[in-house]
Amino acid sequence: MRTASQLVIVAALAAVGAGWVAYGDRLGLPDLGNLIGVQPAANGAPRAGGQGARVQVATAPVRQAPVVERVESIGTARAREAVTVTSRVSGIVVAINFTEGQAVAAGDVLIELDRSQQVAAHDRARAAADDARTRLNRARQLRATQAVAEAQIDQLEAALRQAEAQVREAAARIEEMKIIAPFSGRVGLRQVSxxxxxxxxxxxxxxxxxxxxxxEFAIPEVFVARLSAGQRVGATSPAYGERRFEGVVTVIDTRIDPATRTVRAIAEFDNPDESLKPGLFLNIALTLAERPSALLVPEEAIDPVGDRAFVFAVRNGRAVRQEVKLGTRVRGEVEVLDGIAPDEQVVVRGLQRLRDGVPVNVVDVLRRPVS
Known part of the structure; x- marks a missing residue:
């Protein structure tokens, strides 16, 4: 009975070992020969230490390509200048000088109100001013004969100034009966008849x-030090599919919102064809930095250890473990800011069996298309 149990255990161990040898590489398990301290020799005999064996790996070159570092947000478009046009006085609408959706210039008369009473008041004021002016001129002519006192002339001059002021007031009331466009733009729907x-x-x-x-959009406070006026902004909207609108940052708020830990910024977009409408929802991509010759490696080449990152570079037929500083991730690749040189080869497959300085045999070189 004891012998049968031993045979079962030996058979189980043999099956595990065979499975390890057959499928360990594709499952990412360490090499069984390395694990127990022996390597198969060229003639099939095991060899201690495994120093003469080469690990088969696939590599990819470190390539140079432009990298744009962006941060994304959302915002809502609004017109640079926008106003709800209202009346300042009471009156009856006698003329509507615009059509809905029309482009108008600053100073154009949009609505005219009945001004007959204001015109009559203006005529009365002008008549009173003319009379005051005539009486003053007559008094000045009589000044030489001393038939008119200086005090009376002063009173007549004051009366003329008052009459002229009433003329200007009446003219202003006439102008109030016109509703004028304060700036150039496009009018919306008409609300009166x-x-x-x-x-x-x-x-x-x-x-x-x-x-x-x-x-207007919000950016997390961690990017505050990298924000500045003049930075490029891209915007897209579901309403326009893949079309991209280009703008620039013009204003950055002086305060950080303590509730959201974000800072508000405003970007302006040229809109010559008026595709963008006030109130339109936009996805914002703010460009923080552009590096035209960044170094990129495949994501699978990165060997993370805690908060550090390493790659295995192939140098003189050996795998050299090199610590790297990572930057932006771009479509299956990672930017390397420091620790690797252009055109070096880094291991992308077979990392699990590598140690620093191990001899390697490159069986495949992966090349990524230039983006």
């Missing part, structure tokens, strides 16, 4: 300057 009696504050339409749009 001909003959309508409107009151102060009644909404007439909206006016937006769409030639250049502003987008």
């Amino acid at each position: 001909l003959g309508a009696l409107i009151q102060p504050g009644t909404v007439v339409t909206t006016l937006d300057d769409l030639s250049r749009l502003r987008v």
